[in-house]
Amino acid sequence: MRIGIDLGGTNIAFGLVNEEGRIIYKKQVKTEVYKGEKNIVEKMVSAINEILENNSLTLDQIKSIGIGVPGVVDYDNGIVKECVNLNWKEVNLRELIKNKINKSVLLENDANAAAVGEYLCGSMKGAVNSILITLGTGVGGGLILNNKLFRGSNGAALEIGHIIIGENFYNCSCGNNGCFETFASATAIIKYAQKLIKEGNKSIIMEMVNNDVDKIDAKVVFDAAREDDLVANKVIDRFVKYLAKGINSIINFLDVDSIAIGGGVSAAEEMFLPKLKEEIMNNKLFKSMPLCEIKKTVLGNDAGIIGAAMLDRI
Ligand SMILES: [Zn+2]
Structure with missing residues (x-):
């Protein structure tokens, strides 16, 4: 099982995805950009915990957690370099989340993440x-x-x-x-x-x-x-x-x-x-x-x- 988070300027959509790329569980919450970076990180951590609880899973059973961000992302280092919608610059999102759940996440630009989805499981297969x-x-x-x-x-x-x-x-x-x-x-x-x-x-x-x-x-x-x-x-x-x-x-x-x-x-x-x-x-x-x-x-x-x-x- 995997977890995918689509972080947008308006909503944070998140879901549990199986190995075939099918969504098993999905929800979204408001991003509320004005509340700042810390609040958004907490919402994403809550989302991960909610998925685990509601599907009786532990973090060890999750193969990968990825986040699509609407901005420029340093994939190797897990840093959001620039994101106009969220008003973020040089945010070390991987570290911020790892500090809370003790698991490393992958970050990618949201359009790139969508292309990966379509390539592996959709129209570009x-x-x-x-x-x-x-x-x-x-x-x-x-x-x-x-x-x-x-x-x-x-x-x-x-x-x-x-x-x-x-x-x-x-x-x-x-x-x-x-x-x-x-x-x-x-x-x-x-x-x-x-x-x-x-x-x-x-x-x-x-x-x-x-x-x-x-x-x-x-x-x-x-x-x-x-x-x-x-x-x-x-x-x-x-x-x-x-x-x-x-x-x-x-x-x-x-x-x-x-x-x-x-x-x-x-x-x-x-x-x-x-x-x-x-x-x-x-x-x-x-x-x-x-x-x-x-x-x-x-x-x-x-x-x-x-x-x-x-x-x-x-
Ligand atoms: Zn232009």
Whole structure:
């Protein structure tokens, strides 16, 4: 048995995972970042103890404990180098937890952990070179290269959301202009829908959000697109166009055999995946080569817990 913890800025999700990568027990608690680092560590220790108690297990029976952190992680030393969401810098999380439970934990960036989960137990299983692309508020990624997780020299690789792919009408949260995630995330969908509506284009989106542009989310835009709304379809077309550009760049750079699309936006896969594959195919460099596998992730939000629990296997 294994324990995986997915430490997020809003929730700490944790679970007991068996050797096959199935979650046996799962729960989540609020992170409450404002209460500080010590409180978060205590919550994770409580989570581990709760899993042990409720499943009549002892710590000796747990093969591995892993934590996915939304930031840059020094995997070898178990240190969170930088985490904007939690307001952490150089936090020796492994030591802090070991002091409480006398067992060493493995730490990994959360997108990397999710990629490990999908690679060992989900949509990327069997691939030699594969990449997970998460489409949420931003765009994240995790890369398996030659059957190994690729971390980069500082644990900061795969910040694919900040690869610059063109000029855009608004700046990225990182301060740059033209980042991939400003074209191909839930935020990108919302911003472009708001722009078109503010320019005077009529759309049923406005009825759906009671005339409050600030209430537009990606789901509303996809729902409106299903009703053949012109604005919504224009937004999705732009999203697909740029997502394809980003993915074609990744294919040209890495020649992967499998791409898994995850994150909140992937819930609407039927609205964009067929068009996306077509767009990628039309703009492919080596037209004679087959298109790599492109599909939705299968583990959903559980990928983080499962991957964290399986970190000793990669
Ligand atoms: Zn950026």
